[in-house]
Amino acid sequence: MEIINRQRADQEQMLRALSSELTEEIRGERLRFVEAMKEATAINVQAHVEHFKAELGREVTVMTQDVGRLHKEKQAIEQQIADLFAFYSKQKQESEAPHRRIPARFSGDQNTQNAAASGLPRRRPLPSPENHDDVRFQRRDPRTKTRAE
Numbered sequence: 001m002e003i004i005n006r007q008r009a010d011q012e013q014m015l016r017a018l019s020s021e022l023t024e025e026i027r028g029e030r031l032r033f034v035e036a037m038k039e040a041t042a043i044n045v046q047a048h049v050e051h052f053k054a055e056l057g058r059e060v061t062v063m064t065q066d067v068g069r070l071h072k073e074k075q076a077i078e079q080q081i082a083d084l085f086a087f088y089s090k091q092k093q094e095s096e097a098p099h100r101r102i103p104a105r106f107s108g109d110q111n112t113q114n115a116a117a118s119g120l121p122r123r124r125p126l127p128s129p130e131n132h133d134d135v136r137f138q139r140r141d142p143r144t145k146t147r148a149e
Helices: 002-096 108-118
Strands: none
Touching: none
């Protein structure tokens, strides 16, 4: 019976050693798995960050080009406005000149007749914002380069 007890004690000891060895191995595998997942997550996050930076760079480039284009359009419009004011001012000065002054008592038709009779060239009417039917005063859609309706 002593042999059986000894075998049983040896087997219990062997099972405990096997159990502790397996437990340590499982813990090691778990730690390696956790470390691998941390590394994979860090690599994955880094890949996403790099992709985001590239997309953001493209967006910033496009927006910078749009701002430059809008700045040029603004300057062109400001120049057109300045030209229109200069034209208006010139026309106003010419119309207020003493030799071109038409008495206010005449109606519009008589002004036309008087201008034709006086030999003065007929002038075009000045552009006005009320003339919004004119194509030049319509808004343009900068993305499609077509006129907005």
